[in-house]
């Protein structure tokens with residue numbers, strides 16, 4: 110055993126979260142793509158079969174009430190809330206992240222309008238954002254008669270002014286893995302009298318967010334990355350408690366009506382987080398997500414057994430940083446000098462739960478890694494992206510990934526120069 114293999118074994122032996130790996134369906138591959146699609150929790154297939162065969166197949170229409178289908182968006186929102194530092198009653202689950210970005214950003218501009226500030230004619234958007242947020246922001250700006258200004262998160266404090274209505278930011282950069290300063294930027298946005306909308310896709314489930322503590326106005330995020338909800342599982346929308354009475358959704362569907370079954374011609378929004386609902390929820394995906402969240406809440410799977418203790422986001426963050434530190438160490442030990450360059454900040458305060466390496470011929474290198482059982486992904490034009498989900502990634506996985514990357518880049522040296 111090499112020194113790093115021995116160290117990995119020691120780190121795994123001391124890892125308090127190591128037992129959680131058995132709560133996921135995994136194979137011999139090293140799965141470092143949980144920041145794109147989280148692995149399948151073992152609690153999900155049985156629950157989905159129950160929803161399909163019993164709740165739908167036998168109870169049919171009765172399940173809207175008897176199986177708690179109607180209230181699932183708020184109930185599951187309350188289960189996500191502690192993971193992002195929110196008190197209950199502020200998060201609703203449903204629709205995609207893209208749709209929730211639209212609701213949140215237009216909602217934020219309308220809040221600024223309502224404050225009577227007609228001169229707030231700008232929306233700031235993270236220039237490095239995941240593209241969908243930028244596309245939606247452009248449309249939201251056009252619809253609300255605002256000018257969209259793309260700026261990097263570092264430029265936001267200087268770009269803010271009495272003209273700013275709302276700011277849309279990503280908590281962690283999907284490409285580089287850089288963690289942005291949510292408390293500081295939110296405070297700067299508020300000092301300018303504007304509203305802050307945060308996209309938590311790459312932070313929820315991987316690190317503490319502190320939505321309530323830092324006074325975030327609105328937030329959105331997906332559930333199929335670090336929350337392991339499954340392909341296309343519904344996203345969520347956070348609207349801070351005191352803003353809810355004024356939150357004016359641009360998609361006021363019947364599910365957010367105060368009396369949805371009154372079938373009134375006039376819209377009257379429900380009080381609370383449910384105001385962010387639109388139409389009939391995608392129950393199969395939503396209840397798969399709910400089962401996936403069992404991993405966090407006492408963890409007792411439905412086949413019985415298990416330690417039954419809760420998993421704190423602080424312990425997940427500590428392991429995440431240990432995993433990415435160890436990966437960077439393995440990369441520098443195994444990879445030939447100069448073949449890769451880390452785009453992910455070295456400082457913990459600026460690092461999410463992934464490592465992005467700039468690399469020549471990255472697309473081809475990633476294909477070779479996947480062929481050898483190390484699953485990461487390629488991001489255009491030259492980035493190897495490795496996501497570390499602390500719930501199921503081990504230090505032995507990390508050592509193997511670094512070693513295989515080193516071997517692959519050693520071999521390709523001759524071929525690719």
Ligand SMILES: *Cc1c(COP(=O)(O)O)cnc(C)c1O
Nearest residue numbers: 205206207239279283308310331
């Ligand atoms: C993954 C991701 C999305 C995905 O949006 P969907 O509507 O779920 O496809 C949006 N924003 C960010 C920052 C992401 O990382």
